[in-house]
Amino acid sequence: MTGFDLGIFDQAIRSYAHFELPRSPIKNVHHEFPPGFSLLGDHFSPVLALLAPLYWVWDDPRMLIIAQAGLFALGVPVVRSIARHCFADATPSVARRAADGAGLVYALGWPLLNASYTGFHEVAFAVPLTLLMLERGLARRYGLAALWAALLCMVKEDMGLVAGLFGLVLAIRAHRSDHRTGRTVGIAVMAAGPLISAVVITWFLPAMGSPAGYYWSYDRLGAGPGDALRHILTEPWVVLQVAFTPAIKLAMLAWLLGTLALLPLGSLTMLLAAPLLAERILSDNPNHWPVINHYDAFLWPILITASLETLVRLHRSRPARRGARGGRLSMRWAVVAVTLSSAAAVFLGLGILAYPDSWRPSADKRALAEAAERIPDGATVEADNVIAPRLTSRADVVIVDGIPRGADWVLMREKERAFPFAAVAEQRDRISLLLAHGYQDVWRRDGAVLLHRVRPVPVPGMSRPGPGSSPVREQVPSDVGRNLFQR
Known part of the structure; x- marks a missing residue:
């Protein structure tokens, strides 16, 4: 259960429940759609x-x-x-x-x-x-x-x-x-x-x-x-x-x-x-x-x-x-x-x-869940794709991707590859970049890292889609489409 697609639809249905057009910050920000873009246009x-x-x-x-x-x-x-x-x-x-x-x-x-x-x-x-x-x-x-x-x-x-x-x-x-x-x-x-x-x-x-x-x-x-x-x-x-x-x-x-x-x-x-x-x-x-x-x-x-x-x-x-x-x-x-x-x-x-082990989440996912509980309600969050749905009901959530978004909190992994990154090295580089530009490491366990922004220092490459933003398509990893059963 991930931000793509559960988190997206959760945000959209919540908009409907408030008598608004269906909108999803996860979808909009990751694909660079303009603010307020409705999923009915998707x-x-x-x-x-x-x-x-x-x-x-x-x-x-x-x-x-x-x-x-x-x-x-x-x-x-x-x-x-x-x-x-x-x-x-x-x-x-x-x-x-x-x-x-x-x-x-x-x-x-x-x-x-x-x-x-x-x-x-x-x-x-x-x-x-x-x-x-x-x-x-x-x-x-x-x-x-x-x-x-x-x-x-x-x-x-x-x-x-x-x-x-x-x-x-x-x-x-x-x-x-x-x-x-x-x-x-x-x-x-x-x-x-x-x-x-x-x-x-x-x-x-x-x-x-x-x-x-x-x-x-x-x-x-x-x-x-x-x-x-x-x-x-x-x-x-x-x-x-x-x-x-x-x-x-x-x-x-x-x-x-x-x-x-x-x-x-x-x-x-x-x-x-x-x-x-x-x-x-x-x-x-x-x-x-x-x-x-x-x-x-x-x-x-x-x-x-x-x-x-x-x-x-x-x-x-x-x-x-x-x-x-x-x-x-x-x-x-x-x-x-x-x-x-x-x-x-x-x-x-x-x-x-x-198999009993299949009913238990892996150590890194348990750590992500524990870290998510430390994020306060109403915060802006860049979250690992697999943990994003746990936060969408109480925070302003987008998934952490190739572009820093300047959120108050960033929750990601450093040992397991996570969508949409192509390699674990990219995730580690992101963590190092944020720590060097205004973020503090507040919690870390089993590969999960929770960062909190403590100084408004500009992060190189940081951006968030604006009114004139041009949507971008997802870059498909090179290993997708080679195996009939590869998740």
Whole structure:
């Protein structure tokens, strides 16, 4: 649980709770956004305002962890309902086993595990809303399906593309079943979803202060969307070149689909994953390629639903040889998918819960927590990324980064590399610089160092973003994007 992203969202939801636009000093200062910049200019996630009342009960970032766990848990009965819709024609015992198995695979899913490990993110809403949209579509409750699709568009600016493809799938299936209402609703959602995304990206985000091209991570395709489109139209093979190099991108796709025994590929619902996957495999940003961040949780409802739809097709099939029943084939695939998915969850962290040491923080993190208690309420603080959320509810906090900010207190480590520093030597140099320019070492233990500013001596390189500040992008360390499982 770190300043990026738990601390950022904690500061934003606290702003909502005070009936203000969502703002985060952690985000703004580190990326050099002007003072007062709203996170609605960073990503379109107005749905997060629904969490504001929770902060009237308990003003603490742990409330977001609880809320995310609850939102993920809401998906269990919805997944069970999806399974029952898919296996509606099967015997009651088969339908029950399908619902039980689907609920278990979803709840123990490695994408949800990773998302929880990294703290909090708007994916907390994307997961249940996507499931509710898919479930109502299968139930042919088209009005409610469209409602959930509309709410999904409020989670992030790109989710309108997912909603649009849901509308396409809904229209195709309604046409095959001769459901005129479903076809009409599907076509409407298919048009509205991408339109919402287009309006948000081209008008709303810039109106909220989003800098042009700040999140463009597709320079191998072109310098901007227009240039990329021309490049693709004139040299379409460039898409394959970018999508499959470096090889970690192929490994990511293999992991995503392989851990469910390739079952998602047998369903039309898999189309909904296309924009989310394209954003990652075409990206130049190495952070998008591994499978240890929250990005895969956006895909998890789609992958689970598509797998169930493929399983029911296998269940209904009747292979010719020896009159084997389709149910046996679907059972074999289901067992393989459950086994692979469970093994992936254990490998990516579920297994460590069985070890007592995994429940205890390391010595340096315990020292950071103890040092944080020594910082008075209302102080300005530059804090190590891992300890920042412990201070955001009672202090003016930014993370300590490559630029001194002149805070009253600085809490950092000198023995373990901390984000966003590239090496421990940089952290030690920072401590030496501050001690030589007005700061005093007031507490030190197990690599954690707490400094207090006792003289207003100018620190070389010190700055804080002003009204005319130009945002800067995160510098990705050279070792990111080489290992599929590197945190």
